[in-house]
Ligand SMILES: [Ca+2]
Ligand SMILES: [Ca+2]
Ligand SMILES: [Ca+2]
């Protein structure tokens with residue numbers, strides 16, 4: 098049996114309730130209680146510090162508090178949540194990202210005079226202290242500036258957003274790009290890219306001059322997922338590529354071709370949702386050459402139920418993960434699929450949640466062989482923001498990667514560097530993280546097995562152990 102069937106790989110054991118509040122705690126402030134426009138980024142991990150941001154509101158209302166909470170040890174322990182902004186009028190979305198100890202949160206605010214506007218705050222000490230509130234866009238502010246997305250290169254912020262300032266004399270939504278140097282001390286001018294909305298901007302972590310832009314058109318004539326790229330750090334941009342080539346159905350916010358994108362070293366994982374199969378599915382295209390050519394599309398979710406809110410993240414190892422929400426049992430669950438071969442093949446659907454509550458609004462980050470997952474659930478009746486990590490978080494002194502309850506029953510093996518020492522007599526089997534048998538035999542005591550860096554599973558002494566070789 099594949100070990101992945103024994104161990105769900107979507108997340109680790111019991112999720113952590115980060116919000117713990119009797120009001121509504123949600124990554125995305127909307128009556129649908131899940132994203133309706135694009136999948137937003139609510140978790141960011143850098144230097145082993147986990148940063149999470151969400152909205153807290155009495156009911157559906159623009160008014161609320163933007164909360165922030167961090168862990169300094171990869172999610173084992175959490176500092177108290179901080180009311181970072183508010184109470185004030187927000188709109189729906191926020192976006193958090195980090196680079197080193199620089200953390201930035203952008204969010205939408207609303208006022209009757211200026212409609213929707215974008216604001217941001219910066220921390221330069223890993224989330225310990227925060228700047229005042231800045232406005233990256235200062236022209237046409239009486240129109241709506243929405244859906245901020247950004248990535249950080251050094252101290253440069255590359256950002257995109259949606260804006261309905263007049264274009265061809267009409268107030269139509271277009272996506273715009275601009276760049277801020279010195280964490281936004283000065284900004285380039287607003288650069289209109291194309292119709293229409295919900296951008297996601299990703300800088301290739303291995304090629305920092307390559308910028309990739311996911312966006313969509315959603316109007317009466319076209320409901321498509323689209324793409325542009327820049328290969329010169331945002332100075333010039335390609336023409337638009339129609340990625341979906343198929344109009345998503347319906348006319349509500351919940352019928353948009355909502356999507357996500359991840360990039361590593363010119364491999365691009367591009368996701369969106371449409372109904373070409375007869376129900377909502379996460380569709381997938383992939384590029385192996387930095388967006389010059391594309392493979393696909395293929396149906397990645399493959400469920401007969403509604404699939405929504407895809408969030409894909411990529412690792413330098415060739416592993417990538419797609420999390421999404423699916424109405425599997427009539428309610429919503431967060432589920433995932435994993436590839437370990439740069440997106441050639443994907444494993445079976447696995448559940449992160451399994452309950453009768455509404456689970457969704459999932460986002461994911463990757464850092465140092467770990468996947469960090471944040472979502473919301475109304476399992477308590479008033480929505481909470483939950484966190485998990487896979488593999489399980491490891492304390493500095495816990496080289497076996499076992500949780501406290503397992504450590505008490507510490508089995509007869511030790512790990513010294515990358516050498517596993519089997520101290521007691523018994524049969525053993527070692528599996529790689531994708532479930533393939535790596536080694537097996539009978540130990541008489543004192544045998545050693547050398548392991549590569551990464552995550553392994555050991556069946557030994559009648560139990561299954563997760564081992565992390567660092
Ligand atoms: Ca709550
Ligand atoms: Ca505005
Ligand atoms: Ca489906």
Ligand SMILES: [Ca+2]
Pocket residue numbers: 428429430450451452453454455456
């Ligand atoms: Ca559920």
